[in-house]
Amino acid sequence: MLQPPPARVGMSESEIDTPALLIDLDAFEANLDLMAGLMAQHGTKLRAHAKTHKSPVIAHRQIARGAVGQCVQKVAEAEILAWGGVQDILISNEVVGADKIARLVALTKICRIAVCVDDAGQVDALGATAAAAGAELRVLVEIDVGAGRCGVSPGPAAVELAQRIEAHQHLRFGGLQAYHGGAQHLRSFAERQAAIGGAIDATRRTIEQLRQVGLSCEIVGGAGTGSFDIEATSGVFTEIQAGSYVFMDADYARNFDQSGAPVSRFQHALFVLGTVMSAAQPGVAVLDVGHKAASVDSGYPTVWQRPGVTYVGASDEHGSLKIAEGVASPAIGDKLRLVPGHCDPTVDRYDWYVGVRGGRVECLWPVAARGGMF
Amino acid sequence: MLQPPPARVGMSESEIDTPALLIDLDAFEANLDLMAGLMAQHGTKLRAHAKTHKSPVIAHRQIARGAVGQCVQKVAEAEILAWGGVQDILISNEVVGADKIARLVALTKICRIAVCVDDAGQVDALGATAAAAGAELRVLVEIDVGAGRCGVSPGPAAVELAQRIEAHQHLRFGGLQAYHGGAQHLRSFAERQAAIGGAIDATRRTIEQLRQVGLSCEIVGGAGTGSFDIEATSGVFTEIQAGSYVFMDADYARNFDQSGAPVSRFQHALFVLGTVMSAAQPGVAVLDVGHKAASVDSGYPTVWQRPGVTYVGASDEHGSLKIAEGVASPAIGDKLRLVPGHCDPTVDRYDWYVGVRGGRVECLWPVAARGGMF
Numbered sequence: 001m002l003q004p005p006p007a008r009v010g011m012s013e014s015e016i017d018t019p020a021l022l023i024d025l026d027a028f029e030a031n032l033d034l035m036a037g038l039m040a041q042h043g044t045k046l047r048a049h050a051k052t053h054k055s056p057v058i059a060h061r062q063i064a065r066g067a068v069g070q071c072v073q074k075v076a077e078a079e080i081l082a083w084g085g086v087q088d089i090l091i092s093n094e095v096v097g098a099d100k101i102a103r104l105v106a107l108t109k110i111c112r113i114a115v116c117v118d119d120a121g122q123v124d125a126l127g128a129t130a131a132a133a134g135a136e137l138r139v140l141v142e143i144d145v146g147a148g149r150c151g152v153s154p155g156p157a158a159v160e161l162a163q164r165i166e167a168h169q170h171l172r173f174g175g176l177q178a179y180h181g182g183a184q185h186l187r188s189f190a191e192r193q194a195a196i197g198g199a200i201d202a203t204r205r206t207i208e209q210l211r212q213v214g215l216s217c218e219i220v221g222g223a224g225t226g227s228f229d230i231e232a233t234s235g236v237f238t239e240i241q242a243g244s245y246v247f248m249d250a251d252y253a254r255n256f257d258q259s260g261a262p263v264s265r266f267q268h269a270l271f272v273l274g275t276v277m278s279a280a281q282p283g284v285a286v287l288d289v290g291h292k293a294a295s296v297d298s299g300y301p302t303v304w305q306r307p308g309v310t311y312v313g314a315s316d317e318h319g320s321l322k323i324a325e326g327v328a329s330p331a332i333g334d335k336l337r338l339v340p341g342h343c344d345p346t347v348d349r350y351d352w353y354v355g356v357r358g359g360r361v362e363c364l365w366p367v368a369a370r371g372g373m374f
Numbered sequence: 375m376l377q378p379p380p381a382r383v384g385m386s387e388s389e390i391d392t393p394a395l396l397i398d399l400d401a402f403e404a405n406l407d408l409m410a411g412l413m414a415q416h417g418t419k420l421r422a423h424a425k426t427h428k429s430p431v432i433a434h435r436q437i438a439r440g441a442v443g444q445c446v447q448k449v450a451e452a453e454i455l456a457w458g459g460v461q462d463i464l465i466s467n468e469v470v471g472a473d474k475i476a477r478l479v480a481l482t483k484i485c486r487i488a489v490c491v492d493d494a495g496q497v498d499a500l501g502a503t504a505a506a507a508g509a510e511l512r513v514l515v516e517i518d519v520g521a522g523r524c525g526v527s528p529g530p531a532a533v534e535l536a537q538r539i540e541a542h543q544h545l546r547f548g549g550l551q552a553y554h555g556g557a558q559h560l561r562s563f564a565e566r567q568a569a570i571g572g573a574i575d576a577t578r579r580t581i582e583q584l585r586q587v588g589l590s591c592e593i594v595g596g597a598g599t600g601s602f603d604i605e606a607t608s609g610v611f612t613e614i615q616a617g618s619y620v621f622m623d624a625d626y627a628r629n630f631d632q633s634g635a636p637v638s639r640f641q642h643a644l645f646v647l648g649t650v651m652s653a654a655q656p657g658v659a660v661l662d663v664g665h666k667a668a669s670v671d672s673g674y675p676t677v678w679q680r681p682g683v684t685y686v687g688a689s690d691e692h693g694s695l696k697i698a699e700g701v702a703s704p705a706i707g708d709k710l711r712l713v714p715g716h717c718d719p720t721v722d723r724y725d726w727y728v729g730v731r732g733g734r735v736e737c738l739w740p741v742a743a744r745g746g747m748f
Binding site for chain 2: 003004006017018019051073074076093094095096097099100118119121122144148149150151152153181275276277278279280281284286288291292295296297313314315316317318320332333342344345348349350351371373374
């Protein structure tokens with residue numbers, strides 16, 4: 001059952017029912033503009049990652065500012081974007097299973113779509129389904145540039161897979177996927193630069209080996225919010241796949257920039273709004289935001305602009321706030337904004353975004369691609 | 375948008391699309407029967423907690439075996455159960471805010487419902503709304519018996535609140551809520567017994583003080599899957615609120631019973647089914663089950679009946695499996711069952727349960743009360 005939205009357009013922020021997922025529209029638009037400007041400056045294309053926002057509305061805001069399209073992580077997200085009018089989608093991931101591949105190939109009829117592989121058998125499975133549907137599918141080779149997750153090794157293994165793609169009449173080799181997820185949250189810029197430097201070298205080497213067998217890369221994609229400046233100025237990557245920059249979660253804000261200061265150029269634009277539901281014990285207040293309303297996989301949410309009030313514990317439907325000595329405790333009924341520790345899985349818990357500006361609700365957008373389905 | 379179910383009734387388990395939330399129906403029914411038998415033996419009533427399963431279908435299975443009704447943690451869950459025909463519901467939690475209280479009071483017209491308070495102002499807010507609706511609402515006083523979260527202190531503070539409830543013409547004092555959440559996952563039985571012993575003493579003392587002012591407790595509720603035998607045999611608690619026993623997650627299975635052995639009388643009945651989507655690097659396989667398909671707040675999921683295969687890392691849509699030396703790696707396309715670390719927030723990520731028995735899909739049930747809304 002779809003949940004009713006927790007707000008109506010026009011009401012004040014204090015009237016929003018909680019827990020609710022807020023977008024601060026001024027901060028959100030500033031983030032969109034800043035990234036568009038950086039991409040123009042670096043001469044690189046943005047293919048923003050929709051696994052963060054799961055919303056065709058937000059995808060179109062990014063594309064209107066110059067993004068070439070969207071990345072997604074699974075077929076279910078690609079479907080929602082394609083059905084919402086997004087025309088150029090890359091599944092930056094492997095897709096396994098006959099049903100999922102059939103759904104993927106069906107999307108070639110309504111948008112430009114590409115997918116990644118790291119296995120010869122999967123190339124053949126994609127090729128057979130594309131042939132049966134009379135479709136042409138673009139396929140990228142994913143290389144493991146340090147994350148130790150998906151992807152073949154850079155170099156000959158990637159070349160071999162690319163040639164296998166090209167050998168299928170209904171597949172077309174589309175380039176390389178080279179995302180280093182493990183580097184995004186290395187705290188110092190120097191650590192991230194070292195890790196991404198290795199990824200760039202491995203990717204450059206693989207591109208050169210592909211060229212030697214006559215294969216060129218239309219897309220060389222990768223990078224996230226933690227590292228994108230490095231890939232964007234490498235001369236190797238053609239598409240930047242940052243996603244979290246639109247919302248900027250608490251964990252990305254724990255990274256340090258080149259000057260050694262906490263990263264601050266993107267603003268926190270995503271908040272979970274909670275209500276204090278209990279304040280019966282001294283020094284403690286309890287908020288209606290627990291595991292089912294905010295993810296804790298990258299740490300607890302932080303309390304926005306309430307010095308001395310700290311989120312210290314979560315259970316299913318409760319968040320415990322510790323109130324520092326000498327600080328006034330929030331009262332029952334008070335509404336507090338939290339900055340999620342990790343925006344992507346927090347967004348995934350909600351059916352609705354509530355867009356606020358100047359203290360009022362300006363819009364409601366569905367979190368259209370929410371949910372566990374692949 | 376509601377997700378389509380990942381299976382059809384009658385198909386084999388190997389055909390289920392992934393990630394999917396499976397109920398092993400034999401194990402599930404054995405858990406239901408075992409708990410019903412234990413309650414009969416202890417002479418205590420079960421008011422099973424629906425924050426675990428969020429399903430009227432499962433609620434009715436519990437009630438058919440003797441449960442007096444259901445607990446929920448929020449109004450949105452109470453609504454879904456009431457709309458699904460559950461007749462006796464306790465919100466074992468505080469409800470704050472005019473809209474939520476209005477929705478709560480509206481439910482008095484279609485079911486027996488009760489709610490908890492730990493604040494005088496909230497008693498008055500409930501009383502005013504019940505009066506305006508011409509409704510009678512049962513209200514329990516929540517006491518803090520050790521969890522340090524919600525609840526007034528046992529003793530005089532609770533008596534004062536109970537008297538305030540009784541003073542409202544449209545409210546009726548319904549008893550005490552005395553849940554010790556912090557005790558549920560203390561690993562040894564002795565630790566749990568000590569913690570719950572304190573909760574029982576505090577509750578008994580409060581009941582006696584209430585009796586001295588002429589107030590009796592229709593409900594004395596509390597207990598969870600980790601501790602319920604202790605409350606059930608205390609002579610103090612009248613209703614047991616265990617929830618997780620229906621599914622038995624990996625974290626509860628890390629508790630030890632009275633004999634010092636891992637708790638094993640309830641069976642794992644809830645699984646996340648995943649597909650291996652990458653096996654490009656030696657010693658590693660990648661499953662399509664990450665943060666968006668299984669919660670990690672109580673540890674990673676465990677891999678079911680695959681010795682030497684361990685879930686060691688999660689990202690948004692990926693779970694990394696480590697393959698021990700000498701163990702055959704699962705192949706791309708292989709489907710594996712995982713036991714969730716924590717069942718409640720894992721269930722909350724899905725729209726559908728897939729009930730399986732003997733390797734076939736027997737039923738599809740909606741996770742009807744899913745989602746962040748309170």
